[in-house]
Amino acid sequence: MLRLTEIRLPIDHHEEALRAAILDRLGIPGNALVSYTIFRRSHDARKKNAIVFTYTIDVTVEDEASVLARLKDHTHVRPAPDMTYRFVAELAKPPVLRPVIIGCGPCGLFAALILAQSGFCPIILERGKAVRERTKDTFGFWRTRKLDPESNVQFGEGGAGTFSDGKLHTQIKDPKHVGRKVLTEFxxxxxxxxxxxxxxxxIGTFRLVKVIENMRQTIESLGGEFRFESRVDDLVVENGKIRGVILGDGTSIESEHVILAVGHSARDTFQMLYDKGVSMAPKPFSIGFRIEHPQSLIDQCRLGPNAGNPLLGAADYKLVHHCKNGRSVYSFCMCPGGTVVAAASEPGRLVTNGMSQYSRNERNANAAIVVGISPDDFPGHPLAGMELQRRLEEKAFELGGSSYNAPCQLVGDFLEGKPxxxxxxxxxxxxxxxxxxxxxxxxxxYAIEAIREALPAFERWIPGFTMHDAVLTGIETxxxxxxxxxxxxxxxQSVNIKGLYPAGEGAGYAGGILSSAVDGIQAAEAVAQAIAGAEKQKI
Incomplete structure (x- = not known):
């Protein structure tokens, strides 16, 4: 198979035009083209009056070797990489002590899938509820202000990514093409x-719900076991080795291989791990606000006369500004045609996130506008960053009226320094x-100063970004x-607890659905190799 890159066509091209472009690129007659699939399609909107689709195509042709030899110096024709996923270890029957996965977000879900497909029959522990019940609780909180600390945007089957845009792109290095396995399984x-x-x-939230349910059914059909409303309150550790976990109801589960995929908001779990002596360190994160504009404004600025074209969908943006005070301000988790959502998981604290449905057809565009901070800003204790988040969320709760209303300010007022x-x-x-x-x-x-400097800088890239009536909603932590x-x-494995496998976003090794899923697969592979190696030694 050959991979062709940088095939550029008008956005309104006919399907036959793509086939013709392939034949032209390869210099072959139509009967020599066996098949082709689109590997990637993006659009180039630098010329708003002439937006084009840019394709990467995987092609099967007759006599591939001669075609490749003839085009060996062509920059945009190369052998296609082998993206087949291969299991690193498989078992004919599950081990006596089954692997345990703590958390059922993208990381835990894909770790479970790989282990189930490999014959290891994992046990998946999730403190929250199954995704459909959890969705009812979350939407109920948005309507009634009654927060369930165990079932919300952060906790429950599917993880925090369930109530987001369902974005599946990432900038991680993926030499083994594990991300392709993730997309294919979705x-x-x-x-x-x-x-x-x-x-x-x-994917979008509503579609994600069904996707997650289907994945759970697949895992269960392969011997995996899900236990919802099962918060892990303690680890059983002997001589530096994991021996099992203890749940909130006192139940214990014996295991020598535990994947820790708890997500970025499992603060009580972080405290338990710290108290248990699990090695951890503070890491950088970002804080800021959500900003909302009319989606039509973003579409017009980014797509010009093609704004509203259904082939292009709602426009997005990605912005960054390096400030005079040494801080960097950037847009994060941009949600075209989406909504700002209440993402609290602790009573008396308020935090926001962004969400879009698959259609992305809501009236507003929203994104986080955040300032990068580092452990230098919260020195000392490994959990100092977590405590900073809590203090900021408590302040936001108070500013909103202590009712889960979010504090907000018009961009024009924010820049002028008036309420x-x-x-x-x-x-x-x-x-x-x-x-x-x-x-x-x-x-x-320092964060307020940086954001006040960055917003006018973003105006230069997106005219109207600092429109007076655009809304900043607090806070994003x-x-x-x-x-x-x-x-x-x-x-x-944990550097000081053998058999404990920290993974995903909560452990600090991913950011977003796709990278978390990839990291979950990596952790599952490590567990599979460890168990298979031990089983082989018994023989």
Missing amino acids: VTAGAPPEILYAAKPH STQLGDVIPSYQPGVTPCDLSSALPE RTSSPVRITRNPDDC
Whole structure:
């Protein structure tokens, strides 16, 4: 198979035009083209009046060797890489002590899938509820302000990514093409097939619910076991080795291989791990606000006369500014045609996130505008970053009126340094509601200063970004985990607890659905190799 890159066609081209471009690139007659599949499609909008699709195509042709030899110097024709996923170890029957996975977000879910497909029959422990029940609790919180600390945006089957844009792109290095395995399994479970080739694939919350349920059914059919509402409150450790876990109801589960895939908001678990002596360190994360504009404004700025074209969908953006005070401000988790959501998981604390459905057809665009911070900003204890998050979320709760209303401010007022007393033309999407106020006390002074400098800089890239009535909603603190649970790079095990495999976003090794899933697969492979090696020694 050959891989052809940089095939550029008008966005309104006919399907036959792609076939013709392939034949032209390879210099072959039509009968020599056996088949082709789209590996990647993106759009180039640098010329808004002439936006084009850019394709990467995998092609099967007659006499491939001669075609490749003839085009050996062509920059955009190469052998296609082998992206077949291969299991590192498989068992004919499950081990006596089955592997345990703590957490059922993308990391835990894909770790479970790989272990189940390999014959290891994992046990998956999730403190929250199954995804459909969890969805009811989450939407109920947005309507009634009644927070369930164990079933919300952060906790439950599917993890925090369930209530997001369902973004499936990442910038991680993936030499083994494990990400392709992730996308393929999502499609098998019911995700739209176009995620296999879209440059910025996404699924959306409502579709994710069914996809996650289907994946659970697959894992169960292969011998995996899910236990919901099963919070892990302690680890059983003997002589530096994991021996099992203890649940909140006192139940103990014996295991010598435990994947820790708890997500970035499992603060009580972080505290338990610290108290248990599990090696960890503080890590950088970011803090800021959500910003909302009319989606039509973003579409017009990014796509010009092609704004609203269904082939292009709702436009997004990615911005960064390096400030005079040494801070960097950037857009994060941009949700075209989406909503700002209440993402609290602890009573008396308020935090936001962004979410889109697959259609991305809500009236507003939203993104986090955040400032990078490091352990130098919260020195001392490994959990100091977590405590900073808590203090900021408590302040936001108070600014919003201590009712889970989110504090908000018009961008024009924020830049002028005066409180907002009423809303303008941009209607905030956050539920259960917002309270106009002065956000200058919601974040440390250095963060407010940096964001005030960055917004006018972003205006140069997106005219209208600083429109007076655009809305800043506070606060965003959970961009990533505030800790890293240190592990060995070669076998993914904790540096001081053998058999414990910290993985995913909560452990500090991923950021987003796809990278978390890939890291979960890596952890599962490490567990599979360890168990298979031990089983072989018994023979």
